Amino acid sequence: MIRAKLAGVLLLYAFVSVPHAEAILVAYEGFDYTNTSSLLHNRAGGTGWAGGWADNDQDFNGTLTADDISLTSPAFPFTPVGDRINALGGGEANRLLGTSFDFTQDGNEFFGSFLLRKAADGGTSGDAPEFRLISNLTTTAALRMGIGSGETIFFDSGAQATTGSETLNIGDTQFFVFKAVSSAEGDDQFFASAFGPGDTVPTTEPETWDVMLSEAVDHIYNGVRMHTGGNVVGAEYDEIRIGDTWADVTSATGFILGDFNGSNAIDPGDLDALVNGLFVGTSYQEGDLDQNGIVDLRDYNAFRDIYLNAGFTIEAIQVPEPGTVTLAVLAAGLVAFARTRRVS
Incomplete structure (x- = not known):
């Protein structure tokens, strides 16, 4: 089971609000790299990954900002670190997770969050910056979400797709949160919401999400992809988290990076x-x-x-x-x- 595999993984980049409040992060990427290059290919920071970013065709070449400036938002509950990704035009970059989520089995559940900013309107088509959960680095087995050409949240689990009813302001940083739950015999369940600068992120998992899909898939999600359409004028990504619960990916918790002995301090x-x-x-x-x-x-x-x-x-x-x-x-x-x- 996923929970058994992840029981020893700790949230590394958040700080204490409740002493020793444990959380589990499957993977984290804050793009905290040295400013020696803007090349993303083969960069391997963060935690919980199996290797570095893959951008073999180099269409995300130069997207790492290398300026120590992160995306942020009043709605974002963490302190961002490092750089961000700033993509112009179409492209993609992939990275394998250190664990996988088998949706042919029953009861696998995971959450994720990330920051996404659409900088300008690129037109009525090919203008979507998106984030994907992928299987074996293929695009055909993917859970897709992002900001569509109509400036609303879009969500696509494969055969099923939907969009939100609220317009997301161009130029605002959106805090995306999603959830996926597997079912061996029935439909798998997928949920996503986007929180803008004026929104409040709930402290517990909400009963209602911006978008929801039900579809039976047989994917084994084991990677992520940042993907931009050919007409994207500018799209920025930052602070990717995959976790076991809502709290893991939406709220600061009680472990300090490097506090191996649990003293609530580095010593x-x-x-x-x-x-x-x-x-x-x-x-x-x-x-x-x-x-x-x-x-x-x-x-x-x-x-x-x-x-x-x-x-x-x-x-x-x-x-x-x-x-x-x-x-x-x-x-x-x-x-x-x-x-x-x-x-x-």
């Missing part, structure tokens, strides 16, 4: 947890910051920035893989580096 105990788990740990509590199933040097290097920002000193080092050094010596060295608090 030397978090480094101890990572070092002790290095090359042997498999869980977030053991230091698996990027949730790829193993605590490795990528986790150490990512945690280093967090640790420095918390006021501690920790050195950047390149460490050989196991078999070339004694891990006990390595662990002792890393802990020693981290014990000195930065002088303010």
Whole structure:
């Protein structure tokens, strides 16, 4: 079951409002990349993914803003990080999830959210920026949603499609939230809503959504796609979340990125947890910051920035893989580096 597979995955990029209020994020992408390039292809940040973004035909080349400016909205409940995607004209970019949602089975349920802004009116056709849940990187098995050429929310589960009744203002950042529930024998259920700058996002899952579809599909959703029509003048994407509940993708929750020991702060105990788990740990509590199933040097290097920002000193080092050094010596060295608090 999906819940069993995801039980150890924690929400990484949100901050505490209720102490130790757990949430589960299947995947998160805030486009928080170094500003060395605007190329999206092969960028592999965030957490919960199986590899980086794929843009093999390079039609999303240059869309990563590389300016440390995120999309935001008064309705958006999180603090955005990093950059955003700014697409001009038609194109697409795909990314595989680290888990999958089998809609041939009964009772699989997941939620998602993202920010989407349509910058200008490109005409009456081919003017839709959209987000898709896809199967094996194909476009034919997809759950599609976005802002249509008529400036309303559109929703498409395959054979079934619908649009919302409310016009979405061009230039406003919309906070999209969606839900999908599988049924082995009956129709699968799909829901979506868009929240503009003046809207309030409910604290609990609403009884009524902007759009809803019922359709029996046999897809195994295991990836996402950002897709823009050929007449799109400008479309911006940011803050993609896939989770297990409404709260996972719509409200700030109680885990701080890198707080492996659950102290509600970044402290030397978090480094101890990572070092002790290095090359042997498999869980977030053991230091698996990027949730790829193993605590490795990528986790150490990512945690280093967090640790420095918390006021501690920790050195950047390149460490050989196991078999070339004694891990006990390595662990002792890393802990020693981290014990000195930065002088303010």
